[in-house]
Amino acid sequence: MPHDVIDLRSDTVTKPTPGMYRAMCEAELGDDMAGEDPTVNALEAEVADLLGKEAALFCLSGTMSNQLGVRCHARPGDEVLIHETGHIANYEGGAAAALSGVTCRLVPGEGGMPGIDDFAPHVRADAVYLSSTAAICLENTTNMAGGRVWPLDRLREVSGWARGRGLKVHLDGARFFNAVVAGGGTPREIADCCDTVSICFSKGLGCPMGSILVGTAADVRGARRARKIVGGACRQAGVIAGTARYALAHHVERLAEDHANASAFWERVSALEGVSGEPPETNLVFFTLAPHLPTPRELCDRLRERGVGMEPAGPGRVRACTHLDVSAEQVRIAADALAEILSA
Ligand SMILES: Cc1ncc(COP(=O)(O)O)c(C=O)c1O
Structure with a gap:
């Protein structure tokens, strides 16, 4: 669209601000595939700490960090449960199946937020001929289900139930900080309910690209290998990670x-x-x-x-x-x- 259009199609259409361009120019750089980019390392440490998790991995897109999250929790032949409008199941090109051999089982749920009663009937029994239910994937805020914020008590309830059943919890937090600012809980409170969280910098935070996957050190180590396999290990990625650090400091509130x-x-x-x-x-x-x-x-x-x-x-x-x-x-x-x- 031309520049003079008032573009309300998506929050992905934003252009970098002058502060972000400055952050790009001033970022200290190194080879991130070798773990040597100080700006990427600082971003990963900062976000892991903010969410109270052990580690984080900078990724090129929300699709990449979501799919690496799915791959942390599910093996080929496994299934994940997700709301019927969920981005991971509907708008990522069938990546769970294509990259990880994982199928998505769709469940209903008011406002894109399935409750225990919505998930429970879809958990597979333990039988050799059934796919195995490995995880639930939640979205906060929901996108196509209305930009809704998970109330923290509901999130805790669903997460507690899933973990009690031995299921992992992945959160698609493309708009994680919209949920925080709208009263959905602190970053740690939300992240405590999840095993992995994917956060986009390229939506409301206004960065040109970039996302991050947060979780245990073991999960993030596995995701780092998987990121390389899909061509997502970059070199001087601090050019972009610098914009993400800038956005965390200036674009959340x-x-x-x-x-x-x-x-x-x-x-x-x-x-x-x-x-x-x-x-x-x-x-x-x-x-x-x-x-x-x-x-x-x-x-x-x-x-x-x-x-x-x-x-x-x-x-x-x-x-x-x-x-x-x-x-x-x-x-x-x-x-x-x-x-x-x-x-x-
Ligand atoms: C809820 C949600 N999850 C994930 C994504 C994927 O992000 P990306 O376009 O960076 O792959 C989007 C993109 O709009 C989204 O809205």
Whole structure:
């Protein structure tokens, strides 16, 4: 999309800030495949400590850190349980099967947050002809299920149950800090419920790329080998890890602004005739259009003509996402454009 577009399609569209460019230039560098990049090492130590885990591994993308997490817990022929909208199962190119020989068994759950009753019937019995249930994968915040934040007590309950059944818990925390800022618990409280956590720097935190996998020293050692196998061991990766350290220092608390902008957008849009949905908890706003209104594709095309980007998100459904590169004023302009189209 051109630069002058108010781009609410995703929080992945942000460009590095001047501070991030400075961090890139000033990063101390070394060969990360040899474990010699001081900036990567500092980032890994910092995030492991923040989450109260033994170790961390810098990765190129959220898909990579998620899939390395799955691989920590499941062997070929195993199965992981995951909500039916989960990113790992739906939007990572079938990677669990392609890379690790692992299948995903989809479970229901309100708001993308399955409870014990949703998971329990899907745990396989111990039989030679059945695949073996190895882990559950959770998403916090949920993406396609509405940008919802796992309440900490619910997360503890589900995690305690899973661990009691001998299942590992992987958290897809692409928007981990959105959950923290929205009141979902401290980084340690959330991470305590999980064996591995994947966090993206390239979503709300605004980095050009990069994610991290956090867990035990043994799991991270295994993931480091697997990362090499998929071509993910980089050399002077501190150029990018420097932006992640910068984002952790400067872009976490400001996520509250994105959440406030999403709420203001929703307040305006939910008042329009034929628009329905749930108020946002974080930076993702999903709304449904009544059948007499334009389809999501038509609406997004017309918005685009007015310099506003949004994305269809299923039948009758549209997603708008606030982030570092859109101001409160721009979000108001986007809501005005939407109102004009729908009331024409
Ligand atoms: C919930 C969730 N998990 C994982 C990812 C994957 O991240 P990446 O695009 O960096 O592979 C995304 C990307 O949008 C996501 O929304």
